[in-house]
Amino acid sequence: KAGVTQTPRYLIKTRGQQVTLSCSPISGHRSVSWYQQTPGQGLQFLFEYFSETQRNKGNFPGRFSGRQFSNSRSEMNVSTLELGDSALYLCASSLVFSGRASNNEQFFGPGTRLTVL
Amino acid sequence: GQSLEQPSEVTAVEGAIVQINCTYQTSGFYGLSWYQQHDGGAPTFLSYNGLDGLEETGRFSSFLSRSDSYGYLLLQELQMKDSASYFCAVRDTGFQKLVFGTGTRLLVSP
Numbered sequence: 001k002a003g004v005t006q007t008p009r010y011l012i013k014t015r016g017q018q019v020t021l022s023c024s025p026i027s028g029h030r031s032v033s034w035y036q037q038t039p040g041q042g043l044q045f046l047f048e049y050f051s052e053t054q055r056n057k058g059n060f061p062g063r064f065s066g067r068q069f070s071n072s073r074s075e076m077n078v079s080t081l082e083l084g085d086s087a088l089y090l091c092a093s094s095l096v097f098s099g100r101a102s103n104n105e106q107f108f109g110p111g112t113r114l115t116v117l
Numbered sequence: 118g119q120s121l122e123q124p125s126e127v128t129a130v131e132g133a134i135v136q137i138n139c140t141y142q143t144s145g146f147y148g149l150s151w152y153q154q155h156d157g158g159a160p161t162f163l164s165y166n167g168l169d170g171l172e173e174t175g176r177f178s179s180f181l182s183r184s185d186s187y188g189y190l191l192l193q194e195l196q197m198k199d200s201a202s203y204f205c206a207v208r209d210t211g212f213q214k215l216v217f218g219t220g221t222r223l224l225v226s227p
Binding site: 055056090104 | 150159161162204206217219220
């Protein structure tokens with residue numbers, strides 16, 4: 001079974017631009033979560049989507065948004081990029097919504113390394 | 118809110134045993150998980166403690182004590198490939214989201 005895939009793997013943008021990142025979950029997984037990872041802040045939860053609905057949202061500004069499609073693929077968008085948005089953006093999938101999971105197992109993709117200049 | 122504190126770095130030699138601690142402050146959660154992340158790689162799930170006590174999976178064991186707001190990951194017979202970052206995580210009962218600890222970088226030397 002193929003793992004979680006994320007595209008692109010690397011991205012360089014300039015301040016003020018916007019960016020869209022894509023995540024394809026493991027086949028059959030309906031929940032997709034997004035995280036931002038930085039050396040200073042660690043792994044920070046952005047949001048979770050299940051059945052095309054946002055179920056949870058972390059403490060990030062409205063510039064960060066996402067959506068999920070009927071095939072469970074998900075995209076996240078960051079508008080008006082700031083230097084501080086430079087990070088590794090990780091997507092994780094799981095079979096069910098995290099609120100119904102029997103454990104905390106999520107399957108992570110390799111991430112998209114975003115650099116904002 | 119929740120916060121999970123871990124030591125920033127731990128060093129050990131091959132064949133040794135190392136314990137990575139995780140202390141947390143949260144109003145309620147379902148269980149404590151551990152993830153491993155190699156440099157440049159994705160986090161991978163290692164273990165889950167839904168109840169107090171010890172869970173063993175091969176060379177790795179994880180422990181949870183809710184009364185002490187404390188858990189740990191125990192790695193035995195360390196190998197060079199165990200050099201990685203380790204994160205504890207909880208899923209809170211309120212917002213249901215997964216919250217990760219600050220992470221511990223484990224360096225295993227020959």
